[in-house]
Amino acid sequence: MERTTIINDNYLVNLLNKIFDPIPVPIILIDKDTRIRLINNCFCEFLGLKREDMLGKKVYEIDENTRFPYVFEKKKPEIAWKHKFKNGKTAIVHRIPILDDYGNVIYGFGLVLFKDIKEFEEIVKKNQLLEHQLNFYKVKLKELSGSKYSWENIIGESERIIKTKLLAKKAAQSDSNVLLLGESGTGKELFAHAIHNESKRNNYPFVKINCAAIPSELLESELFGYEEGAFTGAKKGGKIGKFELANRGTIFLDEIAEMPLGMQAKLLRVLQEKEIDRIGGTTSIKVDVRIIAATNKDLKKLVEENKFREDLYYRINVMMIEIPPLRERIEDISILSKYFLNKLSDQIGKYVFRITDEALKLLKVYHWPGNVRELENVLERAINLTDSNYISIEHLPIFISKPEGKVKQKKINNENSFNKTLRNIIEQAEEEAIRECLKYTKGNKRLAAKILNISRSRLYEKIKKYNLEI
Known part of the structure; x- marks a missing residue:
């Protein structure tokens, strides 16, 4: 009662x-009996009523749809x-x-956040647009940083x-160097991407370099600039190396083998000193880079053969991860096949939904030397x-x-006869593949060459060689 008396004070x-x-926001204050005690000009204009016609009246007399009695009963705000x-x-x-110290309702405070529902919807749409744009640019930033795969791209339930x-x-979750071991086609690069994406460095660059694809005389300039x-x-202004590009990232x-x-000796220095020297440079440059290395070779054996530095091997072999071949x-194979059918159908624009049980059985007994990529x-x-389909x-x-x-193999008595037999098998497989492809394309050599991923001139040579009828 004391607080109600205070609010009734004219001053x-x-x-x-x-x-x-x-x-400029509609505001209203009502007492515990839901009588209007204060209402500002903005709310009066919004309702189209005069202040003196509303003060002292119960709120439901002004707005029959009011929910203030319900709010007072539950003692919980509606936002x-x-x-x-x-x-x-x-x-x-x-x-x-508004409650007193004993939990009793003494006032109700009301505020109109948006005077027009369309105004609210417009702001929601703008916020959604901003959120979509933010997500879009986050994805683009990830793409620009070089990392694009996550754990979802590594398919398998075995x-x-x-x-x-x-x-x-x-x-x-660690910041240690990682060594990925596995045969070609097992997905070592997918694992490297996923590890970076879940690390604390994921907002910084992910830089890839294939040590086997770059001539040895150019590798130093590629790595260190x-x-x-x-x-x-040399380019005017010089060139920044991969390690500088990857600073604070991965x-x-x-193919580190x-x-x-x-x-290898220069890479070891980078790992030890955390700094690089550009070719022709006079000062060292500090770098903070995590290394993920990968190889399909037996590094331990190469160390024993003095073809790989032992000290570097132990530097990069902190977290060793062996990726199993597909045959293991x-x-x-079933879930991988389903995944690839969906992915490839979208890429090719030709929708194939399933594999027959007989075909799937053959896929499961094949030894897959090329692994998942094959x-x-x-x-x-x-x-x-x-x-x-x-x-x-x-x-x-x-x-x-x-x-x-299709051809029964003869007994192999020596190395030469074995080579000849193997060559015949390869040629036979090639001949049948070209015949099937030409049958599929109805003799369209241009399309057949595209499907077989060879030049048209090469295709003509094969057709002539195998005397294929079109």
Whole structure:
């Protein structure tokens, strides 16, 4: 009662009106009996009523749709509620009960957040647009930094691949160097991307370099950069190296076993000193880079043969992760095949939904020397060959569908006869592949060459060689 008496004081009411009237937001204050004690000019204009006609009246007399009695009963605020007033206007409102020290309602405070629901919807749309734009630029930033794969791109449910992913996720949480071991086509690069994306460096660059693809004489300038005039043909202004580009991020050294011994020594210095020297430079440059290295070679054996530095081996082999070959996780072939069918169908624009049980059985007994990458290539070829929405045995390469070959092999008595027999098998497979492709393209050599990924002149040579009828 004491607080109600205070609010009824004319001096205080006038003071509150002076405070709230200039505010361009509709505001109302009601007492515990839901009688209007204060309402500012903005709210009066919104309702189209005079202040003196509303003060002292119960709020439901002004707005029959009011929810203040319910708010008082529950003693809980309603924030950002959609409300339709008696005059037909729809708005977003706050209703807040004010309690005393004993938990009793003494006042109710109301505020119209948006006087027009369209205004609210417009702001929501703008916020959604800003959020979409923010997400878009986050994705673009990731792409620009070089990292684009995550754990979702590593497909498999076998025990081997699950354990490997679990170990890789633990490696991602540390800042230690990682060594990825595995045969070609097992997905070492996917793991490198995923580890970087889940690490604390994920907002910084992910730089890739294939040590086998760059001539040894150029590798140093690629890794460490050079100063202007460092050598004949050097670019004006010099060139920044991969390690500088990867600063605060991750550098992925693929095929590290192919790195020359001289470069291995310089890489070791970078790991120890955390600094690089540009070719022709006079000062060292500090870098903070995490290394993820990968190879399909036995590094330990190369160390024993003095073809790889032992000290570098132990520097990069902090978190070693062995990625299993496909033949050791045959149970994943079904889910991998389904994934590749969806992916490749979208890329090719030819929708193939399934593989027959017979074809899938053959895929599961094949030894897959090219691993997951070979499986993807086989399925891409099959999608191009099929005329239906499924893949059957006839769409698989002959070395999978008929592993014994059509020609009975003669007993191998010496190395020369073995080589000749192997060459015949390869030529036979090639001949059948070209014949099937030409049949699929109905003799269209241009399309056949594109599907087989060879030049048209090369295709003509093969057609002539095998005397194929078109």
